[in-house]
Amino acid sequence: MSKANLSNAEPLKTKFDAAWRDKVKQYQISLYSPETKGAWVLRFDDVLADALELGSLADKTFSFSDDEKDRIKALLPDGLPYEVAETVIAYCIANKPDDSEYVILPVSNFDAYFGNTSFSHKRLNLFPDTLLEREKQSFGVCRVKLNFR
Numbered sequence: 001m002s003k004a005n006l007s008n009a010e011p012l013k014t015k016f017d018a019a020w021r022d023k024v025k026q027y028q029i030s031l032y033s034p035e036t037k038g039a040w041v042l043r044f045d046d047v048l049a050d051a052l053e054l055g056s057l058a059d060k061t062f063s064f065s066d067d068e069k070d071r072i073k074a075l076l077p078d079g080l081p082y083e084v085a086e087t088v089i090a091y092c093i094a095n096k097p098d099d100s101e102y103v104i105l106p107v108s109n110f111d112a113y114f115g116n117t118s119f120s121h122k123r124l125n126l127f128p129d130t131l132l133e134r135e136k137q138s139f140g141v142c143r144v145k146l147n148f149r
Helices: 003-027 044-054 066-075 082-095 107-114 118-126
Strands: 102-105 132-138 141-146
Touching (some): 066 082, 082 102, 107 118, 107 141, 118 132
Antiparallel strands (some): 102 141
16 A cells, blocks of 8 residues: 555544444434534435435325316416426425425425526515425525425
């Protein structure tokens, strides 16, 4: 082993156990905890924690009845297209955890899905509380409570 590699490996010998203990503690804290700060940035260990928390993949397709579509349309303010509201509400219904009334809404992903930042800058603010209550927005995600259903 070269001297450079040996010097790089030395911290692993002395600090690995402590770093691993911290990771194990992190996995035991709910990802949906309101006290989770600065943990929204996507990292590899966050992906693993998500997989452990959420379990196996499930079919998350969802569609609304005609009556539900009419109710959503009646609640929408001007400037909020039905297609945007339908997509966000369907996402929230399909991804709501059983043990929480809140859903983590990946705002940055919705911006990318709709092809611009008008979702996060304009349209998300237009949702009335009768449909969707926003708690906080930070690092491209926010916690929301769905009031429709």
